[in-house]
Amino acid sequence: MGHTDYSTIVNKIKTAKPDVVFNTLNGDSNVAFFKQLKDAGITSEDITVCSVSVAEEEIRGIGAENIKGHLVSWNYYQTTDTPENKEFVEKYKAKYGSDRVTDDPIEAAYIAVHLWAEAVKKAGSFEVKKVKEASKGLEFKAPEGLVRIEGENQHLWKPVRIGEVQEDGLIKEIWSTSEAVRPDPYLKTYDWAKDLSDQ
Incomplete structure (x- = not known):
């Protein structure tokens, strides 16, 4: 939270050229990150960033022009069609x-x-x-x-959605679960996590 210098991370991303960046930054840290990413010449067409803490209100702060085409994951968007x-x-x-x-x-x-x-x-x-x-x-x-x-x-229990940031700052849903997903905050239903609670 509150970190503003992402030049080292942006350079590492530029060098590694990953297929996607999974972004867990929160708050105003996203403003600096996405602006610096764009300033470095990296757009969603080059390397897609999928964020789990950027919603419509954060897009207003980041500037749609700095984040358009990137992905977000939430349960709800203003454009959700119900x-x-x-x-x-x-x-x-x-x-x-x-x-x-x-x-x-x-x-x-x-x-x-x-x-x-x-x-x-x-x-x-x-x-x-x-x-x-x-x-x-x-x-x-x-x-x-x-x-x-x-x-x-x-x-x-909630649906899971993946959305793409549009030029107007809204999010277009591009994928969703067909029904609500059972919540498992303690990873009890995952075999790979069975030993985590013992540590």
């Missing part, structure tokens, strides 16, 4: 301005409030233990599609 999302985007822009964008973190917060409210109603209580128990298996038709709370770990 009736719930059309309504969500319209209401969001009506409240915060037509020039504003929605993004995955915004939609995730929206989902969280709705699921919490449903769990409280079901529990008939604000008591954390009761709400947590009531939340198991709750579903919500979110702007991204149907999501469900996994009772075992309190994470959400």
Whole structure:
């Protein structure tokens, strides 16, 4: 976070010429990284960067001209094609301005409030233990599609999407799972990870 000099990393990328760069940078570090990448003459046509922490709001800060054509991975984009999302985007822009964008973190917060409210109603209580128990298996038709709370770990079943940054700063979905994916934050269902928890 907050790192601004990527000249060494950009030079390494330029020398290695990888097929793709998997980017886990966060926040304003992405602004410096993508600007320096472009200044070094590297575009998405040369080397594609796939980011897991760049959404529509970050694209505004980076500048669409500096990141267009690169890929991102989220569960939701402003352009996600569901009736719930059309309504969500319209209401969001009506409240915060037509020039504003929605993004995955915004939609995730929206989902969280709705699921919490449903769990409280079901529990008939604000008591954390009761709400947590009531939340198991709750579903919500979110702007991204149907999501469900996994009772075992309190994470959400969600679709996975890969998108390409467009010239207008929005993200065009180019791939998605056909249904929501079961959350496995502790890697319990992966054979390759079975010994990790013992360390």
